[in-house]
Amino acid sequence: RSGLSKTRQQINDTAGFLGNDVRDVFTNRLETVEDLEYALIAADVGRAATEEILEDVRRSEGRNLQDALMSALTLQLEPDARRAEFRKLGFAPQASRVSVDPRGHVVMVIGVNGVGKTTTIAKLGQYYQSRGRGVMFAAGDTFRAAAGAQLGEWGQRLGVPVVQGTDGGDPAAVAFDAASARRARGTDLLFVDTAGRLHNKHNLMEELKKVRRVVDKADPGEPSEVWLVLDAVTGQNGLQQAKKFHESTPLTGVIVTKLDGTSKGGILVPIVRELGVPIKFIGVGEGAGDLQPFDSAEFVRALFD
Numbered sequence: 001r002s003g004l005s006k007t008r009q010q011i012n013d014t015a016g017f018l019g020n021d022v023r024d025v026f027t028n029r030l031e032t033v034e035d036l037e038y039a040l041i042a043a044d045v046g047r048a049a050t051e052e053i054l055e056d057v058r059r060s061e062g063r064n065l066q067d068a069l070m071s072a073l074t075l076q077l078e079p080d081a082r083r084a085e086f087r088k089l090g091f092a093p094q095a096s097r098v099s100v101d102p103r104g105h106v107v108m109v110i111g112v113n114g115v116g117k118t119t120t121i122a123k124l125g126q127y128y129q130s131r132g133r134g135v136m137f138a139a140g141d142t143f144r145a146a147a148g149a150q151l152g153e154w155g156q157r158l159g160v161p162v163v164q165g166t167d168g169g170d171p172a173a174v175a176f177d178a179a180s181a182r183r184a185r186g187t188d189l190l191f192v193d194t195a196g197r198l199h200n201k202h203n204l205m206e207e208l209k210k211v212r213r214v215v216d217k218a219d220p221g222e223p224s225e226v227w228l229v230l231d232a233v234t235g236q237n238g239l240q241q242a243k244k245f246h247e248s249t250p251l252t253g254v255i256v257t258k259l260d261g262t263s264k265g266g267i268l269v270p271i272v273r274e275l276g277v278p279i280k281f282i283g284v285g286e287g288a289g290d291l292q293p294f295d296s297a298e299f300v301r302a303l304f305d
């Protein structure tokens with residue numbers, strides 16, 4: 001599993017996804033549930049999710065703190081329905097990877113500027129292309145100057161066709177053109193970039209809803225997927241962002257970027273816990289290959305190796 005050992009390497013190279021406080025549990029420097037509580041809060045896991053993890057840890061009598069924490073964390077990193085299944089299995093999560101095979105043909109990629117949305121679309125292009133799927137991009141962020149050019153460059157580098165709009169033009173029109181073109185060509189997957197301006201949030205949310213409607217109209221059949229890109233470094237703010245987006249355009253997946261550069265990756269836990277939306281991929285660098293399907297059990301294990 002070269003991908004995973006790469007994550008492990010990257011995590012070890014930096015501060016580590018949950019920071020040194022949590023890592024201490026695994027080197028036996030942390031021994032009490034109170035120490036653990038402090039460490040989880042410091043890693044940005046959030047109050048409510050921390051309480052649940054501690055509850056699971058206390059319940060797992062007879063197991064050592066390391067194993068109990070590993071299971072509790074894995075459990076928390078699963079969406080609601082699967083978590084219930086896992087509990088039935090008696091705290092021993094198996095088969096923890098969710099499907100990253102998009103239903104339908106169109107994936108809308110949303111998120112605020114700077115989180116790594118455009119780069120993530122390029123990474124997704126490479127990921128599916130290397131698995132034999134035909135891929136197209138739509139440059140639907142007509143608001144940020146140069147967003148279209150940036151995606152165009154990635155498209156050229158990867159050999160992925162990009163449907164462009166005009167700067168300041170109607171993003172729904174680009175999405176419509178791209179979705180129609182995808183259908184006509186019979187390409188497997190279309191990834192639609194979208195605007196991420198933070199000011200004027202109301203307009204942004206309305207625009208995303210419109211893009212979604214237009215895509216589903218141009219490409220009827222399976223409804224499109226909506227994947228939110230979140231920057232791990234933003235911590236609890238990321239959770240608030242995710243909630244806002246989820247309210248207006250229900251998410252079907254989350255991608256967390258920049259896990260190579262933070263010790264506050266605990267934000268993954270409340271994202272899944274509060275939204276019940278699966279994490280599909282994690283971003284661990286700036287290159288087109290720095291994207292990995294998210295597997296909760298493998299991921300938690302890698303953190304402490």
Ligand code: GDP
Nearest residue numbers: 113114115116117118119257258283284285286
């Ligand atoms: P957008 O505004 O959301 O489209 O963001 P961009 O795709 O332009 O990315 C913003 C910056 O974040 C760029 O410098 C990217 O190279 C960088 N970036 C994106 N994903 C990752 C990641 O997983 N790790 C790191 N370290 N940097 C990333």
